Amino acid sequence: MNTTTTRLNALRGGQPPVNHNARTLVGLSVNPGCARRALLDACGADKGTVARQAGHPWQFGQSRFALARGNAFEQQVKEYGGARLLALLRESLDLPVEQVAYIPLKSVGDSTGREQRYRQTCRALVGAARGGPDPGTLYDHPMLRLNVGGNDVYLEPDLIAFKIGDRFYIVEIKSFPVIDRQANGAQVAAATRQASIYVIALQDLFATNGLDPELVATSVFLVTPKDFGNTPIATLVDARKQISMLNRQLARMDRIDILLDLLPSGLTFDLAVDTTGVPTRPAANLAADLRRIPARYRPECMAHCELAGLCRDEARQNASLDVYGQGVVDIFGGVDTTHTALALAEGRQPSDDQAGVARTLRHAERLRAALAEGAA
Amino acid sequence: MSSLAALARLHATRQGRAERLRQVRHHHLVDEPLVLVILTMAGEAAAPLACMVGTGRRQSTLLTVTQPRNRDQRRAFYAQLAAVILPHIRRRENTLQQLPARPGKPPRQRCADAPQIIVANHATVDYLSLVGRSIRFQGPPNTTETDPSIALLGRWLTFFAERAEYPGSSMLLPLTAQLAAHWATGQSILEDESLSKLLAWIEPPAGLTGVQAALRSENPVLFPPAGPATDPTFDAVELEPRMITHQQALASGDHLTAARTATELQDALASQLRPTWNQVWDGLALLRAIPQAARSVRRWEDDRDHFTSHSLHITRGGAPQPVHDQAVDAARRLARLERAIHMFEDEQALDDPFVLAERRTVGTAFAGVVVAREPDRQVTSAKGRRILRPRFTIRTEDPPPIARDQDLVDPERPRTIVRVREVLPEQQDMHLITVEVTAGMGSVSRPAADAVPELDELVCYTAWPSQWGAAEFPSREQTPWTHTGPSAPQTFTDLSEAEQT
Numbered sequence: 056m057n058t059t060t061t062r063l064n065a066l067r068g069g070q071p072p073v074n075h076n077a078r079t080l081v082g083l084s085v086n087p088g089c090a091r092r093a094l095l096d097a098c099g100a101d102k103g104t105v106a107r108q109a110g111h112p113w114q115f116g117q118s119r120f121a122l123a124r125g126n127a128f129e130q131q132v133k134e135y136g137g138a139r140l141l142a143l144l145r146e147s148l149d150l151p152v153e154q155v156a157y158i159p160l161k162s163v164g165d166s167t168g169r170e171q172r173y174r175q176t177c178r179a180l181v182g183a184a185r186g187g188p189d190p191g192t193l194y195d196h197p198m199l200r201l202n203v204g205g206n207d208v209y210l211e212p213d214l215i216a217f218k219i220g221d222r223f224y225i226v227e228i229k230s231f232p233v234i235d236r237q238a239n240g241a242q243v244a245a246a247t248r249q250a251s252i253y254v255i256a257l258q259d260l261f262a263t264n265g266l267d268p269e270l271v272a273t274s275v276f277l278v279t280p281k282d283f284g285n286t287p288i289a290t291l292v293d294a295r296k297q298i299s300m301l302n303r304q305l306a307r308m309d310r311i312d313i314l315l316d317l318l319p320s321g322l323t324f325d326l327a328v329d330t331t332g333v334p335t336r337p338a339a340n341l342a343a344d345l346r347r348i349p350a351r352y353r354p355e356c357m358a359h360c361e362l363a364g365l366c367r368d369e370a371r372q373n374a375s376l377d378v379y380g381q382g383v384v385d386i387f388g389g390v391d392t393t394h395t396a397l398a399l400a401e402g403r404q405p406s407d408d409q410a411g412v413a414r415t416l417r418h419a420e421r422l423r424a425a426l427a428e429g430a431a
Numbered sequence: 432m433s434s435l436a437a438l439a440r441l442h443a444t445r446q447g448r449a450e451r452l453r454q455v456r457h458h459h460l461v462d463e464p465l466v467l468v469i470l471t472m473a474g475e476a477a478a479p480l481a482c483m484v485g486t487g488r489r490q491s492t493l494l495t496v497t498q499p500r501n502r503d504q505r506r507a508f509y510a511q512l513a514a515v516i517l518p519h520i521r522r523r524e525n526t527l528q529q530l531p532a533r534p535g536k537p538p539r540q541r542c543a544d545a546p547q548i549i550v551a552n553h554a555t556v557d558y559l560s561l562v563g564r565s566i567r568f569q570g571p572p573n574t575t576e577t578d579p580s581i582a583l584l585g586r587w588l589t590f591f592a593e594r595a596e597y598p599g600s601s602m603l604l605p606l607t608a609q610l611a612a613h614w615a616t617g618q619s620i621l622e623d624e625s626l627s628k629l630l631a632w633i634e635p636p637a638g639l640t641g642v643q644a645a646l647r648s649e650n651p652v653l654f655p656p657a658g659p660a661t662d663p664t665f666d667a668v669e670l671e672p673r674m675i676t677h678q679q680a681l682a683s684g685d686h687l688t689a690a691r692t693a694t695e696l697q698d699a700l701a702s703q704l705r706p707t708w709n710q711v712w713d714g715l716a717l718l719r720a721i722p723q724a725a726r727s728v729r730r731w732e733d734d735r736d737h738f739t740s741h742s743l744h745i746t747r748g749g750a751p752q753p754v755h756d757q758a759v760d761a762a763r764r765l766a767r768l769e770r771a772i773h774m775f776e777d778e779q780a781l782d783d784p785f786v787l788a789e790r791r792t793v794g795t796a797f798a799g800v801v802v803a804r805e806p807d808r809q810v811t812s813a814k815g816r817r818i819l820r821p822r823f824t825i826r827t828e829d830p831p832p833i834a835r836d837q838d839l840v841d842p843e844r845p846r847t848i849v850r851v852r853e854v855l856p857e858q859q860d861m862h863l864i865t866v867e868v869t870a871g872m873g874s875v876s877r878p879a880a881d882a883v884p885e886l887d888e889l890v891c892y893t894a895w896p897s898q899w900g901a902a903e904f905p906s907r908e909q910t911p912w913t914h915t916g917p918s919a920p921q922t923f924t925d926l927s928e929a930e931q932t
Contacts, residue, residue, distance in 0.1 A: 114651070117473070118663040119671055124474030232476035234564065235754045283476050283565045354619035371642065374444075380619035383437045393441045400438060414860060415792070418828065419434040422788040423442075426454075429784060 062315050063098040068325020072099025075208040077249040080201075084248065084304045085359045090314050091350035092360055097203075097311045100324045102361040108326050109345055110338035111365035115358060121230075128230040132278055132287050137193045137215070143289040144217060144226070144276060156192040169209045172198035180257075181264045183218055192218045199256035203308050212253045217276070225253045226276040226289075233279050233288060243277070243292070250275035251297040255305070273298055322347055354380045387412055433789040436615055444617030447640035449632040453613045453785050455724040457775075458601040459731035461547045463487075464715070465519055468551060468707045470700065471558060471659040472499040473666060477565045479508055480661065480670075481700035484515050488712040493704070495697045497677055506581060509566055513584035520546050520587060524742045545602065545731075545738040548591055549715060551626045551657035551707055552607045556595050558659040559603070563588030567751045582751070589752045590741050596768060599730040599775035602738065606714045607657075613721060617641050626710050627654040633717060655703040657710070662703075669699045724782035730775070759910050777896035781842045790893055791829045797864065798891035799827030806883040809875060819875050821883045822852065824865045825890060831862045838895040839866070847871035847882050848895055866892070 073079075075096070083096055095102050106113050132140050136157040160176050176197040183192060194216040201208050215226040227250040231242040254275060258268035273295045281288040322344050326334035345365060352366035352375070360366075370377045374393040376384050389412045390396045399405055400420035405413035439450045469482035478499035485491035492515050496508050526543040550556060567585030570577055591603040611623040616632035622645070623629055631644035639647070648654040651662040661670070673696045680688035756764060779786040780796060790796035804823040812818045831854045832839075838848045848870035855863040873879035884890050 114664070116663050118661065118666040120472055120666055121474030230474060234476065234561065280476070354621040357621065376441075378619060379437070379440050379617075380621065382432045382620065383440060386432065386434050386437045393444055396438070396441055397445060400441075415434050416438065418830075419438040419792050421828075422435055422791060423438060426785055426788055 059312050059315065063311070066094065066315075066318075066323055067098040067100045068323050069328055070101060070104075070326060073101045075099075075203055075210075077210055077212065077252040080203065080208070080252050080301070080305075081245065081248040082359055083308070084301055086351060086353060086356060087304055087307070089351040089356075089360075090317075091345065091348045091362065091366070093308070093311065094314055094318075094348055095324065095362070097308055097314075098324070104326065104334065105324050105341070105345070106361045106365055108334045108336060108338060109342040109365055111342070111362070111368060113357075113361050113364040115361075125230040128280060128285065128287070129228045131285060132228050133195065133215075137195065139287070140215070140226070140278065140289075141193060143278065143287060144219075144224075147276070147289045147291055148219065157195065158192060159195045160197045169198060169211075173200050173209060177260060177264065180216065180223070180260065181266065184221075184223070184261060184266050184270055194218070197257075199253060199260060201252070201256040201259055201305075203305060210253065210256050216257065221270060222272045223257060223270055224272045224274070224276055225250050225257065226278060227253075228278045228287075231279060232282060233290070234282050238279065244297075246277055247275065247292050247294050248297045248301065250277070250292075251294045251301050254294060254298055255301060319347060352377050354378070387416065390416075432620075434792045435785075435789045439615035440617055443615050443632065443641060447617075447642070448635055449614040449616045449629075449641060451613065451785075452615045453721070454783050456613065456718055456721040457599075457724045457727050457779050457782065458604060458609065459547075459723065459727050459734070460601070460715070460719055461544065464547045464549045465516065466491075466549045466708070466711050466715075467555070467559075468657070468704050468711060469555060469558065469659050470661050470703060473661060473663070475499065477558070477561045478505060479562070479659075481697075481704060482512065483701075483704045483708045484512065486519070488709070491708060493697070493701055495700045497693050497696055498674065506578065509562075509581045509584060510578055513580040516584060516587065517580060520742075523738070527739070540739060541732070542735050542739045542742070545735045547601060548603045549711060550603065550605055551711055552624060553605045554624075555657075555659055556592060556603060556605050559588045560592030563590075563592055564754075583745070586745065586751050593752070594734065594737060597771045597775075599727075599771055599778070600734050600737075601727070601731055602734050606711055606718075609718055610714055613718070616645075618645060626657045626707065626714065630710055630714060634713075653706075655706055657707040658704075665699075665703060670696070673699065724779070726778040726782050730778075757910070759906075773894075774896050777894045780893040781840070781845070781896065787842065787891060787893055791891075794830040794833045796891065796893035797825070797827045797829040797832055797862075798889065799825040799829070799864070801884050801886050801888050801890060802826045802863070803865075804883050804886060806878070817875055819868075819872050819878055821868045821872050821878075822865055823883050824863055825892075826857065827862055827864060828860055829862075831856075831864065832892075834894075838869070838897060839892040840895040841884075841890050841892055843891070844881065844884070847879075849892060 079096065083093070086092060092102075095105065103113075132143075141157075158179060160172065160179060176194075176199065179194060180197065183194075196211065197216050199210040199212065201210060212225070212227070215228075217224045217226050227246055229242070229246045231239060231246075254271055254273060257271045261270055262268045273293070274291050275294045276289050277292055278287050278289045280286065324341070324344065325336065326341070327336040329335050342365065345362070346369060350362070350366045350369065352363075352370040354367075356363040356366060367378060376387060376391060376393065376396065387396050389409055390399065396416060399409060399413040400416035402417065436452060439452055443450045463486045465484065465486055467482060467484045470480040472478040472480050479496060480499050481493070481495040483491050483493050492511075494508055494511050496504050498504055523542055523544045523546050527540045528543045530539050530541055532538040548559075550559070563585045565585070566581050567589050569579065569582040594600045595603040595605070607624055607626050607629055610626075610629045610633060611620075614629075614633050616623055616629060618628065618632065618641075625648070627648035628645040631648045632641040635641050635644035651664065655665065656662050673692050677689055677692035677696060680686075680692060780790050781787075787796055787798075791798060802824050804821070806821045806823075808819070808821050809817050810820045832851055835851050838850060840848055847868055849866040849868050851864060852867045853863075853865040855865075857863050868882055871879060872882040
């Protein structure tokens with residue numbers, strides 16, 4: 056065990072680590088500058104429980120209806136040994152109709168252990184890669200592995216790796232609709248980022264087996280329902296940007312020691328779980344430890360991070376301009392807090408580097424005062 | 432965001448409640464708006480769960496669906512919704528007025544009143560657009576999909592959603608956008624999208640600050656989401672178990688349980704809708720209390736014109752809105768949209784000192800005192816005539832104007848148009864701006880008396896809202912085939928398997 060792992064385990068405390076999945080890994084890239092989130096994720100702490108115990112529960116998540124619909128659509132697309140899916144992929148790649156194979160990788164005999172399944176995936180995919188050009192093979196539910204911050208993370212894509220010719224494509228099945236050839240931009244972006252994680256993991260699998268990672272296509276297939284029905288359509292999406300962004304993020308996770316070195320000793324997210332499994336750590340105490348790690352709150356965190364409530368509260372207590380979002384922060388560049396901004400607006404002598412923003416603030420305040428007078 | 436609006440957010444935080452950002456209301460509110468709060472089933476593109484619709488706080492119709500995935504139930508829901516909305520529209524279609532002929536324009540008709548739909552937020556506007564898209568094409572003949580009222584509802588919803596893209600239009604208003612335009616809260620723009628959080632800041636309950644009230648309204652049990660998305664916990668705890676029991680009871684022929692669970696479902700959905708329903712009426716009352724801007728009257732006439740012509744289009748058997756605009760239609764629509772945005776922004780500044788002040792912080796308006804004037808200045812025109820072109824100079828502390836080739840006007844003297852000719856920096860953030868009068872100055876022989884303000888007079892200039900020249904586009908018949916020229920208009924799209932290519 057290396058020291059980084061030991062230190063991360065100490066940071067997490069007694070609770071078992073939360074497994075990463077594509078969703079949480081993607082979450083890392085949403086606010087890359089936030090050390091608090093990076094450390095909590097790296098040590099595998101359960102952010103939702105930690106936030107609740109610290110007195111700031113935060114809820115967001117998918118509805119069960121959405122999950123059910125997602126599963127139903129996926130099953131429908133994959134039924135008959137992936138025949139329907141294959142027809143779709145062929146259409147988008149303009150492929151001739153030929154014999155294809157469908158290889159499910161969901162279970163290995165009786166055992167479905169993750170490491171075993173990963174090895175089986177390796178054997179199947181590496182073998183296929185060495186086997187030369189292929190008229191088309193679908194690999195359902197491969198188990199992939201990725202090293203994140205020194206720990207192995209198993210990724211079980213609800214998806215399929217599709218080998219055609221020499222190349223492997225990642226196929227991601229999502230249930231958000233594409234209506235009149237348009238889909239919700241945020242949903243497409245999220246799905247592409249998730250698929251990108253799988254691309255990286257598959258590239259990693261080939262690289263560790265002495266194969267060329269370029270065998271994995273950097274474009275991914277999104278399979279989604281068309282319009283208001285259940286008819287699936289496949290769209291090839293270029294994911295190069297997302298892949299390089301996530302790669303940078305993952306590399307940063309490997310340098311987590313730099314963040315660890317900055318932490319005061321004794322800091323931990325341990326929840327002091329008692330024998331009945333109930334966390335007993337006092338909220339104030341846990342919150343204090345969390346606050347010793349710098350965060351970078353932005354209103355966008357509310358949709359992505361379980362700690363958003365705590366960080367927003369902290370930003371408010373510090374009167375930080377961050378609570379208003381980037382628009383306000385940009386306008387008052389160089390000023391960090393509401394207090395300073397209002398003081399400058401009301402005539403406090405600015406420092407040299409505040410001269411410009413102070414002028415803007417005083418001007419706006421003069422106009423505001425004149426309006427208040429006019430309205431009264 | 433202007434620095435004035437940003438500063439107002441900081442003041443809102445300090446004083447613990449929202450700060451007014453507008454003196455007047457720039458959108459028209461009809462006496463009898465149709466309020467619509469709608470919930471959709473998560474994960475589906477457009478499968479409504481329930482809605483509350485009506486023209487008064489105590490005059491609401493509640494529509495619910497026990498199984499939104501069921502196509503027949505969905506259509507039954509749309510038919511019921513159409514039975515509420517279409518008569519409301521029809522009553523206003525029947526109020527045609529004759530407008531007399533104007534120079535260059537023949538006499539025409541315009542509805543004296545138009546329908547107005549008020550919804551909670553932008554997400555609902557998008558959702559209505561989606562619903563409109565999913566039902567406006569009538570299904571193939573001799574199927575169950577032919578109910579003409581449903582397709583008609585779809586066409587009107589599409590019409591409303593398209594009008595909502597125009598910032599000056601009042602036909603379909605998301606309340607959060609209205610409230611956020613009139614008040615600055617002490618929270619982020621993202622949080623302003625929540626109706627309950629906005630109201631918390633504008634009118635915090637006694638004893639609570641805006642922050643505290645907004646925090647309280649984040650509890651989805653006390654303050655259910657305003658839709659169309661529901662609270663995932665509500666879905667899991669209240670909705671799903673009841674739906675399952677209801678389905679099972681139906682399947683096993685247990686009518687008693689089926690009826691009971693149907694009522695329970697309806698109650699549960701109503702409990703999610705009612706708080707938002709009341710909030711929408713609260714928000715509307717807040718907006719009504721603000722006096723209406725003078726120029727919003729013309730914009731509402733514009734809305735009525737569009738309503739009238741769409742109504743005529745339908746009565747004359749015109750086709751529903753196509754799925755994709757043709758190239759020329761798309762270009763025309765973009766040009767119209769762009770003009771409407773400019774017009775609306777410029778007009779607001781003339782109606783509202785708050786908007787004018789905001790413009791002064793970003794350099795699209797300026798105010799100051801007159802420090803020099805040349806009321807008799809004359810130049811020789813291109814045709815060799817002597818013409819009057821008075822000039823005067825203003826000292827301003829505002830950021831200097833950015834645009835030079837724009838007609839400017841002082842809201843206090845709307846008959847005179849000026850243009851910026853020179854901007855000179857002076858000491859201490861001051862600028863000297865020389866402007867030339869280009870309209871309203873009279874002639875050499877008969878100069879207008881008040882065209883040039885006096886020395887030391889306080890003046891303020893902002894963009895003159897002009898209709899510009901409307902961009903010209905070829906008719907459909909004249910459009911080359913490269914831009915998808917003549918082709919038969921689409922009459923219906925089958926949304927089922929037949930769409931597969």
